[in-house]
Amino acid sequence: MAFKIIASQCTQCGACEFECPSDAIELKGEKYVIDPDKCTECEGVYEAQQCASVCPMPKTCVPA
Amino acid sequence: MSAPIISLESLAKTTSSGQLLTSAKSGGCASSSCGLSSRPTHMDSATWEKIKDHPCFSEEAHHYFARMHVAVAPACNIQCNYCNRKYDCSNESRPGVVSEKLTPDQALRKVIAVANELPQLSVLGIAGPGDACYDWEKTRATFERVAREIPDIKLCISTNGLALPEHVDQLAELNISHVTITINMVDPAVGEKIYPWIFYRHRRYTGMDAAKILHERQMLGLEMLSERGILTKINSVMIPGVNDQHLIEVNKWVKERGAFLHNVMPLISDPAHGTCFGLTGQRGPNALELKALQDRLEGGAKLMRHCRQCRADAVGLLGTDRGQEFTLDHIPPELGYNSGKRRAYREVVARILDDHLAAKNQAMTTLASMSTRGSLQVAVATKGGGRINEHFGHAKEFQVYEASLTGIKFVGHRKIEPYCRGGWGEEGTLGGIIAALEGIDVVLCAKIGNCPKKQLMEAGIRATEAFGYDYIEAAISALYAAEHGIDPSQATA
Ligand code: SF4
Ligand code: SF4
Ligand code: SF4
Numbered sequence: 001m002a003f004k005i006i007a008s009q010c011t012q013c014g015a016c017e018f019e020c021p022s023d024a025i026e027l028k029g030e031k032y033v034i035d036p037d038k039c040t041e042c043e044g045v046y047e048a049q050q051c052a053s054v055c056p057m058p059k060t061c062v063p064a
Numbered sequence: 065m066s067a068p069i070i071s072l073e074s075l076a077k078t079t080s081s082g083q084l085l086t087s088a089k090s091g092g093c094a095s096s097s098c099g100l101s102s103r104p105t106h107m108d109s110a111t112w113e114k115i116k117d118h119p120c121f122s123e124e125a126h127h128y129f130a131r132m133h134v135a136v137a138p139a140c141n142i143q144c145n146y147c148n149r150k151y152d153c154s155n156e157s158r159p160g161v162v163s164e165k166l167t168p169d170q171a172l173r174k175v176i177a178v179a180n181e182l183p184q185l186s187v188l189g190i191a192g193p194g195d196a197c198y199d200w201e202k203t204r205a206t207f208e209r210v211a212r213e214i215p216d217i218k219l220c221i222s223t224n225g226l227a228l229p230e231h232v233d234q235l236a237e238l239n240i241s242h243v244t245i246t247i248n249m250v251d252p253a254v255g256e257k258i259y260p261w262i263f264y265r266h267r268r269y270t271g272m273d274a275a276k277i278l279h280e281r282q283m284l285g286l287e288m289l290s291e292r293g294i295l296t297k298i299n300s301v302m303i304p305g306v307n308d309q310h311l312i313e314v315n316k317w318v319k320e321r322g323a324f325l326h327n328v329m330p331l332i333s334d335p336a337h338g339t340c341f342g343l344t345g346q347r348g349p350n351a352l353e354l355k356a357l358q359d360r361l362e363g364g365a366k367l368m369r370h371c372r373q374c375r376a377d378a379v380g381l382l383g384t385d386r387g388q389e390f391t392l393d394h395i396p397p398e399l400g401y402n403s404g405k406r407r408a409y410r411e412v413v414a415r416i417l418d419d420h421l422a423a424k425n426q427a428m429t430t431l432a433s434m435s436t437r438g439s440l441q442v443a444v445a446t447k448g449g450g451r452i453n454e455h456f457g458h459a460k461e462f463q464v465y466e467a468s469l470t471g472i473k474f475v476g477h478r479k480i481e482p483y484c485r486g487g488w489g490e491e492g493t494l495g496g497i498i499a500a501l502e503g504i505d506v507v508l509c510a511k512i513g514n515c516p517k518k519q520l521m522e523a524g525i526r527a528t529e530a531f532g533y534d535y536i537e538a539a540i541s542a543l544y545a546a547e548h549g550i551d552p553s554q555a556t557a
Contacts, residue, residue: 009150012138013139013140013194014138014139015139015140015141015198015199015263018201046267048267053263053266053267054139054268056140056143056149057149057150
């Protein structure tokens with residue numbers, strides 16, 4: 001399982017990128033994207049998905 | 065008092081530093097207090113050294129020195145109800161326009177371009193969108209690079225305070241001398257209405273828990289900065305019905321913890337900006353409500369009254385924004401810093417400041433020696449240098465002063481649409497200007513046409529160019545004396 005970013009809502013603040021414990025988020029061109037192979041949904045590290053918890057836009061980091 | 069003849073304006077415009085130095089030298093020094101580094105009488109010299117060229121921390125300096133912001137740290141760790149992150153942070157910047165987000169390297173290039181072009185530049189700030197302490201790596205990288213190239217630039221950051229305590233030591237190491245913390249409450253019950261959530265230690269908190277943590281971190285951060293002698297300014301957003309009365313309490317708390325300045329800003333809440341407050345119809349205060357609150361706070365932590373709520377990428381003197389001239393596409397890829405222009409400008413200002421302060425002190429003495437009652441509200445058109453040197457028709461704002469027996473106090477500014485755009489007066493805008501000048505008795509400007517003058521008069525506002533190019537305080541004290549039928553030369557002890 002993995003999370004994804006709804007690009008049209010993203011403000012490109014980059015907070016999710018440096019909070020992600022799995023190094024799964026990257027700016028590709030104009031968009032932040034989550035690499036589904038790397039995303040662990042923060043299992044075992046944090047109680048909530050970091051990208052979704054820090055993102056200022058509601059429903060932008062969501063289960064893929 | 066005699067004024068130096070060189071005009072700062074022409075200095076700021078000259079293109080080569082050689083030219084600048086010549087005009088600087090030809091100015092000579094006409095001030096009686098020359099040689100002393102004069103400063104306002106109410107301040108110790110260590111503090112004055114820190115703020116004398118910081119336009120936001122010193123009312124005196126804001127006539128002469130410019131700041132620039134670079135938007136390098138867009139990530140934020142809290143959500144405020146007056147901010148819509150999709151556009152911009154409306155706390156440290158005007159909303160509605162997306163700022164140009166920069167990498168630290170791009171920021172360095174931009175700072176060098178501005179420093180080469182704008183000799184008034186004295187301060188580099190990082191002030192949103194986002195939180196400079198939370199998005200720390202980019203903040204640090206930017207400051208390190210700039211300080212290496214331009215060692216005498218003052219570094220300044222704005223923060224919501226949540227991630228402040230863990231960065232205070234590094235702030236001190238980086239020589240960051242000025243920190244602004246936005247503090248809107250000291251009571252979590254009030255905070256709950258302003259902050260829907262915070263992100264702290266890998267968790268999102270909401271409601272009272274969020275407000276309580278934020279409050280504790282803000283107070284701790286402020287205390288830690290005060291201990292290290294870093295000057296702090298507290299920004300508070302005045303939200304009618306939510307925290308307007310409460311800000312009196314906030315003022316007490318921050319003063320007790322060593323805050324140097326308190327700046328109360330009006331909430332900006334246009335529904336079009338899409339902020340939570342904008343959408344719920346929460347209104348912002350009007351100019352008179354803001355002033356009434358500021359007046360009640362007088363006597364607590366020193367108030368800042370010259371804030372312009374500038375954009376996160378603003379460049380120039382407060383009240384002007386030349387950011388558009390320095391967007392990345394205007395800046396060459398390779399650029400070296402040339403210190404000549406800034407150095408020459410600072411030498412001249414050091415001399416002029418002496419003269420300006422002497423004029424100001426004399427104006428205060430004149431007022432203090434009078435025995436009349438009543439106050440006078442004066443709006444001034446200026447483009448810097450502490451003088452009345454802007455044409456009525458070109459002014460984008462008026463600086464408002466209150467003269468009374470207790471002295472001449474700067475009370476704020478009123479933004480307007482300039483009356484003339486491109487040289488022609490436009491009928492439509494005068495109505496807006498008259499509305500913005502509510503409560504003003506006299507307008508002082510360098511020049512004004514007969515037509516707008518007459519219309520202002522009909523609205524009960526007198527406008528005059530009689531004091532054109534005089535120092536603001538000197539003009540106001542003379543005006544006040546004349547209003548009360550006193551010959552100022554007699555009044556001066
Ligand atoms: S859910 Fe966790 S691991 Fe996955 S992208 Fe978001 S922060 Fe990274
Ligand atoms: S935190 Fe949200 S808004 Fe910011 S870059 Fe990530 S997805 Fe975009
Ligand atoms: S601190 Fe600034 S950027 Fe962050 S949410 Fe508040 S207003 Fe917006």
